[in-house]
Amino acid sequence: MPALTDTFTLSNGVRIPRIGFGTWQIPDGPATYDSVRTALDAGYRHIDTARAYGNEESVGRAVRDSGVPREEIFITTKCPAEVKDAAGARHAFERSSALLDLGPVDLYLIHAPWPWTAIGSDHRAGNIEVWKVFEELYDADKTRSIGVSNFVVDDLEDLIAATDVVPHANQIRWFVGHTQPQTTAFCQQHDIRVEGYSPLATGSLIGNSDIAAIAEKYGRTVAQVSIRYLLSRDILPLPKSTTPSRIVENADVDFELSAEDLATLDALDTGHGEGR
Incomplete structure (x- = not known):
């Protein structure tokens, strides 16, 4: 499926597959291992995890066991949101690298601008301190690109x-x-690649009558239209599922939405502002 083999190019020239497979809320062990193997078998070449997900070890094992050459797979992981100092950032990266055991990471992100227990709190100085460690990791080729998550x-x-x-994503x-x-x-x-997590709004879009x-009209599912919408707006979607048929379905998005239908979807925006 071309949607799985097409790429965006980050500002530093690194190519990133246009659709990623998300692993948020998938438990470590067989659930993560099986879903990542299924995704790779289906043709996904971009896997997204995080230290906070607790499943990096299973992601790494699934990638190593898949038979797909490492250089063909794009791996993202994230520094925990509560880490806002240099020493913590270095330790978090070393831990993620050891658990993944896949060599250099392809994209390393600050998971959020604030700890999850204090959403909206001011950690600007800490984010700068962490980012300078990210720049060191990037300069040392320990990660091929660096970015952020949940930043406004x-x-x-x-x-x-x-x-x-400047963050690559x-x-x-x-x-x-x-x-x-x-x-x-x-x-x-600013040439910062936008990736969209929860492209199905954690499943709540599935019953949406407008979608x-x-x-x-297209003989497609609500999930496929929702994911295609992100691609049509130049956003990289990160769908997640543990159901093999849905993992395949979510990547089968090689169709185009009309300008009229895109406008209809645009008009559904609630306008409730930025952020999570």
């Missing part, structure tokens, strides 16, 4: 003003009805 415009501006490397919650227009526009103006009406 103010977070990005503060980070960029105080550091040398920003992974944010992005789906029909929640498109974070200000953050998305800022990233696109269902569009899906029926």
Whole structure:
């Protein structure tokens, strides 16, 4: 499926597959291992994990066992959101690298601008300290690209003003009805690749009648239209499933939505602002 083999090019020239397989909320062990193997067998070449997910070891084992050459697979992991100091960032990366056991990481992200227990709190100085470690890791070729997650415009501006490397990617919650227009526009103006996690709104879009009406026109599912919408808006989707048939379905998005249908989907945005 071309959607799985096509790539975006990050600002540093690194190519990243246009669809990633997300592993958030998949438990370590057989659930993660089996779903990642299924995704790789289905043709996915971009796997997204995080230290906080607790499943890096199973992701790494699935990749090593898949028979797919390592250089053909793009691996993203993330520094825990609560880590806001240099020593913690170095330790977190070493731990992730050891658990994955896949050599250099392809993309390493700050998981959030604040700890999950204190959403919205000010950690600008800590993010800068962590980012400078990221720049060291990048310069040492321990990661091929570096980025952030859940950052809005103010977070990005503060980070960029105080550091040398502009983030190569920003992974944010992005789906029909929640498109974070200000953050998305800022990233696109600064050549920061926007990745959209929860492209199905953690499943809550599946029963959406407006999307269902569009899906029926194309002989597609609500999930396929929802994922295609991100690609049509130049956003990299990260669908997640543990069901083999849905893992395959979510990547079968080689069709085009009409301008009229894209406008209908755009109009569903609630306008509830930026962020999670």
